[in-house]
Amino acid sequence: MNLAQQKILVTGATGFIGSHLVERLRNEKQAAVRALVRNPAKAERLAKLGVELVPGDLADASAVERAVQGCGVVIHLAAQVSSVPGRETFEQSNVAGTESLLRAAVAAGVSRFVHISSIAVFGLATSGEVNDQSPRRRSGDAYCDTKLDAEEVVWRYSREGRMACVILRPSGVYGPGSTHWSVIPLKRIKKGKMFLVSGGQGMLNYVYIDNLLDAILLTAEDERAVGEAFLVNDGATTWKEYFGAYARMAGKNGIPSVPLWAAKLWVRYRNILAAFKGETTRVPVNTLGFLVGTAIYRQSHIESRLGHRSRVSLEEGLRRTQAWFRETGLL
Numbered sequence: 211m212n213l214a215q216q217k218i219l220v221t222g223a224t225g226f227i228g229s230h231l232v233e234r235l236r237n238e239k240q241a242a243v244r245a246l247v248r249n250p251a252k253a254e255r256l257a258k259l260g261v262e263l264v265p266g267d268l269a270d271a272s273a274v275e276r277a278v279q280g281c282g283v284v285i286h287l288a289a290q291v292s293s294v295p296g297r298e299t300f301e302q303s304n305v306a307g308t309e310s311l312l313r314a315a316v317a318a319g320v321s322r323f324v325h326i327s328s329i330a331v332f333g334l335a336t337s338g339e340v341n342d343q344s345p346r347r348r349s350g351d352a353y354c355d356t357k358l359d360a361e362e363v364v365w366r367y368s369r370e371g372r373m374a375c376v377i378l379r380p381s382g383v384y385g386p387g388s389t390h391w392s393v394i395p396l397k398r399i400k401k402g403k404m405f406l407v408s409g410g411q412g413m414l415n416y417v418y419i420d421n422l423l424d425a426i427l428l429t430a431e432d433e434r435a436v437g438e439a440f441l442v443n444d445g446a447t448t449w450k451e452y453f454g455a456y457a458r459m460a461g462k463n464g465i466p467s468v469p470l471w472a473a474k475l476w477v478r479y480r481n482i483l484a485a486f487k488g489e490t491t492r493v494p495v496n497t498l499g500f501l502v503g504t505a506i507y508r509q510s511h512i513e514s515r516l517g518h519r520s521r522v523s524l525e526e527g528l529r530r531t532q533a534w535f536r537e538t539g540l541l
Contacts, residue, residue: 211283211322211431213239218430219277219320221246221268221311222287223261224253226387227326227422231285232261234423246277246288268307271314278311278318283430285324286311289360290353291390297352304356309363316372323375324430325364329415329441329507330354331379336503342379342441342511351497361439368437376429377439378422381507385419385527386534395453396540400460406467410450412502417444418527421520425512432516440512444520444527449501455528459541473498 218235222228223245235241236259244262247253253263266273268288278284290303308325315323332340333347333354348355361377368375384391398404425442429435450465457465468476477498512518522530535541 211433213241213283213427213431216282216321217242217244217280218283218285219244219246219281220285220287221277222289222326223247223256224249225287226389227383227419228287229255230385230387230419231287231423231426232256232259234427236260239427244277244281246273268310269302271310274310274314275318278314278320281315281318282321283324284311284315284320284322285326285426285430287326289326289357297356300352300356301359304353305359305363308360312363312367312373316367321374322430322436323364323367323373324426325360325375325377326426327361327377327379327439328354328357329379329381329443331358331361332507334497334500334503336499337505339506339508340441341508342439374436376435376437378425378429379439379441380422380425381415381417381441381443383417383419383422385531388419388531391416392456392531392535393540396456396460396535399453399457399462399465404453404457404465405473406449406453406465407473407498407501408470409467410448410453410465412449412500413446413504413506414449414452415443415446415505415507416452416524417442418520418522418524420522420527424521425518428516428518429512434515438511438515440516440518441507441509442512442518443507443509444522444524446506447524459532459535470498470502473501 218241220228220232223232224247232243235243245256246264248267250263250265264277290300331346332344333349346358364375364377367373382391421444422442453465
């Protein structure tokens with residue numbers, strides 16, 4: 211499929227991954243891009259790139275229908291990621307929102323639906339190797355479980371022959387603009403509020419933003435991707451090594467560590483305090499096991515089937531991220 215000949219709808223286009231993707235689609239593929247945006251005022255950069263903006267969100271059926279009209283490809287990135295008290299928020303966004311978009315895409319005659327999922331569908335794996343043939347598992351975490359449920363919706367449309375679907379399962383996406391894996395860690399390290407769990411010896415699986423975008427564009431174009439799911443992960447390193455790189459950027463000698471039991475106590479206290487203050491953010495205690503796990507995720511399927519390779523190394527990715535920190539005044 212030649213993306214330059216398609217109108218492409220991107221959901222989540224104002225987010226970290228989405229904004230980078232739209233830029234690549236416009237500048238590299240010369241594709242016509244449309245974006246479904248909740249707040250057009252936050253999409254000025256997209257408008258300057260020549261992106262057509264459709265106000266609305268996934269809960270607005272009429273907006274979704276307008277967004278997909280005339281599109282040949284849908285790349286679905288929008289999702290509830292941040293922790294909130296109610297599971298229904300995740301279900302409405304990640305599951306119901308995905309089905310609403312698929313339903314509208316089928317009615318509009320969309321040719322391909324690229325769904326961005328997550329390695330979270332494998333549960334909170336703690337050891338061993340994980341690949342696309344590994345069993346998916348529920349963990350009790352609302353984000354993880356609703357990403358799995360969203361995949362089931364996509365697979366149903368694919369099995370029924372209603373839509374040509376592709377699923378991508380990225381690991382932790384870092385790089386310039388990454389809130390969760392770059393900006394927040396740096397800010398917390400600078401303030402002395404970052405700590406490692408159990409010495410930071412658990413494994414962090416990571417993917418640099420440009421490597422993920424390469425995979426998204428490849429699966430949107432290559433017919434061999436249809437009906438497949440692909441884990442996207444550059445590799446794994448320890449939390450100590452990864453966050454240690456940010457500490458060096460900030461001029462810090464290291465990051466303090468606490469035992470797992472102490473981290474769990476702190477999270478419980480933080481959640482109680484957030485509830486008392488009326489804050490919506492929560493940190494699920496069971497996710498802390500993720501910080502001491504040693505599981506390694508392999509992107510062998512996308513490599514063997516489509517020939518995808520991660521072209522930006524961790525060293526280079528961190529160098530580019532540091533340069534962006536300096537450009538934006540974070541360093």
